[in-house]
Amino acid sequence: MSDPTTVFVATCDLSGQVRGRAVPHSDEEDVLRSGTGWVPANLGITSFGTIASGAAFGSTGDLRLLPAESTRTDIPADPDVGKPGLRLYLADQTQLDGEPWACCPRTFLRTALDELRETTGLSVTASFEHEFTLEGLPATRPFSLQRLRAAEPFGSDLLALLDGAGLQPENWLPEYGEDQFEITLRPADALTAADRAVLLRELVRDLATRRGLRAGFAPLPDPDGSGNGVHIHLSLQDADGRPVLHDPTQPGGLSEPGVRFAAGILRHARALTAWTAPSPTSYLRLTPHRWSAGGVYLAERDREALLRICPTSRLGGGDLARQFNLEYRAADATANPWLALGVLVRAGLEGLNGDPADYPRPKVWPENAAESDLTAVPALPRTLPEALQALEADKVACSWFDPDLLTTHLAVRHGELAHLDGLDGDAARARETARVH
Numbered sequence: 001m002s003d004p005t006t007v008f009v010a011t012c013d014l015s016g017q018v019r020g021r022a023v024p025h026s027d028e029e030d031v032l033r034s035g036t037g038w039v040p041a042n043l044g045i046t047s048f049g050t051i052a053s054g055a056a057f058g059s060t061g062d063l064r065l066l067p068a069e070s071t072r073t074d075i076p077a078d079p080d081v082g083k084p085g086l087r088l089y090l091a092d093q094t095q096l097d098g099e100p101w102a103c104c105p106r107t108f109l110r111t112a113l114d115e116l117r118e119t120t121g122l123s124v125t126a127s128f129e130h131e132f133t134l135e136g137l138p139a140t141r142p143f144s145l146q147r148l149r150a151a152e153p154f155g156s157d158l159l160a161l162l163d164g165a166g167l168q169p170e171n172w173l174p175e176y177g178e179d180q181f182e183i184t185l186r187p188a189d190a191l192t193a194a195d196r197a198v199l200l201r202e203l204v205r206d207l208a209t210r211r212g213l214r215a216g217f218a219p220l221p222d223p224d225g226s227g228n229g230v231h232i233h234l235s236l237q238d239a240d241g242r243p244v245l246h247d248p249t250q251p252g253g254l255s256e257p258g259v260r261f262a263a264g265i266l267r268h269a270r271a272l273t274a275w276t277a278p279s280p281t282s283y284l285r286l287t288p289h290r291w292s293a294g295g296v297y298l299a300e301r302d303r304e305a306l307l308r309i310c311p312t313s314r315l316g317g318g319d320l321a322r323q324f325n326l327e328y329r330a331a332d333a334t335a336n337p338w339l340a341l342g343v344l345v346r347a348g349l350e351g352l353n354g355d356p357a358d359y360p361r362p363k364v365w366p367e368n369a370a371e372s373d374l375t376a377v378p379a380l381p382r383t384l385p386e387a388l389q390a391l392e393a394d395k396v397a398c399s400w401f402d403p404d405l406l407t408t409h410l411a412v413r414h415g416e417l418a419h420l421d422g423l424d425g426d427a428a429r430a431r432e433t434a435r436v437h
């Protein structure tokens with residue numbers, strides 16, 4: 001394929017929106033070396049396009065968008081619909097001299113991973129599973145071949161696009177909800193996995209538009225239907241790349257470091273949701289019996305648990321320790337993937353390094369736990385304002401962020417709430433659903 005003439009250099013904001021600017025292909029080498037201009041105030045834009053009052057950034061200040069070469073993604077030309085090809089890079093937002101900018105979400109994740117490695121010797125492998133709704137198809141049944149075929153050639157084109165872009169697609173499936181599909185990618189090192197999550201959503205939306213469809217990632221498009229979740233799978237490896245989460249002698253097969261990492265996530269769970277589920281409608285999805293996350297607990301193979309110990313299989317000579325992973329289920333596509341994974345790493349790190357008195361061993365609920373046994377597990381926040389209050393009340397969680405990043409995040413969240421203020425439930429949901437397409 002010939003090189004696309006346009007190169008788009010992008011970051012992902014506090015609402016998961018990808019924003020950036022294009023440069024001509026002839027400038028690509030220069031831009032890879034020295035970046036292109038950017039403005040801190042971009043971080044204070046809500047997903048409704050307004051600048052949040054109270055954001056830390058105003059009319060002054062300048063940054064560079066410095067592309068990460070590893071994220072280079074080519075969208076091939078689609079002459080049938082008159083779209084030229086595009087080269088896309090994800091970028092770090094840096095100071096003008098190239099020094100890290102502490103409010104850059106990608107830098108936040110990288111710094112958390114560095115600190116995990118420096119203080120524990122551990123690294124993270126991760127994968128993001130995305131559900132979304134494909135509007136414009138005939139009605140079909142959940143999980144059916146009919147639904148898979150109804151989405152053709154979108155499905156096959158998507159697998160080819162992701163494969164060609166090096167995103168390593170794993171599963172493409174017709175899901176349970178009306179018009180719902182799921183795409184999973186192979187596990188990768190944590191930064192790559194989060195980069196791929198940012199790219200995946202854009203590639204899905206772009207391809208859907210080119211095929212005359214509309215891909216929606218709203219957390220709950222229909223109040224009576226299924227939610228669109230983003231499930232974040234993660235595992236830990238030691239400095240030699242050996243998996244450390246699995247210990248068959250322990251409850252649920254979860255090793256001591258695994259339990260401690262999980263303890264950190266469970267302890268800070270209510271604050272974490274302010275980052276992983278940052279929209280008002282996120283909380284309509286996070287209710288019991290939706291198989292999203294019905295409470296703050298750790299369980300073997302239970303799709304209602306906030307943290308799920310995923311199944312492993314010996315089939316075909318499978319390596320159980322390598323397959324063993326934890327799945328965080330309270331995220332959705334209104335979250336920034338770098339921040340969502342970054343806060344999980346930060347919380348896990350607190351569990352690993354913190355005083356065990358502050359991070360008591362969580363119970364590992366067995367797969368066959370009855371719902372009546374689980375009535376005492378802590379609840380997730382019921383609304384976004386509750387999650388924001390939980391974040392502000394959690395001084396440990398607040399300490400993970402540059403004060404300007406925290407202030408701006410809170411301002412954006414409150415700005416979005418204000419945008420929906422006074423609308424009734426249906427109107428608010430409709431406005432929300434429209435913005436995350």
Ligand SMILES: NC(=O)CC[C@H](N)C(=O)O
Binds near residue numbers: 131230290292303329
């Ligand atoms: N199969 C599943 O795990 C369903 C997930 C569910 N749709 C969610 O909102 O997270």
